[in-house]
Amino acid sequence: MSVEIQIPVALARYTGNQESLKLSGASVEEAIRNLTSQFPSLKNHLLDKKGEIRPFVNIYVNDQDIRHGKQMKTALKSGDVVTIVPSIAGGNK
Numbered sequence: 001m002s003v004e005i006q007i008p009v010a011l012a013r014y015t016g017n018q019e020s021l022k023l024s025g026a027s028v029e030e031a032i033r034n035l036t037s038q039f040p041s042l043k044n045h046l047l048d049k050k051g052e053i054r055p056f057v058n059i060y061v062n063d064q065d066i067r068h069g070k071q072m073k074t075a076l077k078s079g080d081v082v083t084i085v086p087s088i089a090g091g092n093k
Contacts (some may be wrong), residue, residue, distance in 0.1 A: 029072040
């Protein structure tokens with residue numbers, strides 16, 4: 001089963017500048033594990049030391065925020081689109 005993972009521009013340098021990847025995964029957790037296995041330098045930007053998604057990283061499956069469902073256990077089916085969106089902070093006052 002193949003899903004599309006969309007990588008934000010800010011993190012694409014860790015995936016060889018690929019902003020979209022096709023990977024396998026029956027759940028978000030499995031897809032992220034496959035992603036970080038293929039691109040180990042991306043792992044620290046997505047996951048904390050416990051292997052949980054960092055608080056400033058938002059993940060959507062087909063435009064649905066996984067925090068409002070089963071989170072990392074969210075099931076995936078072939079053709080689903082997983083979008084990674086890091087929160088951005090900053091600016092001038």
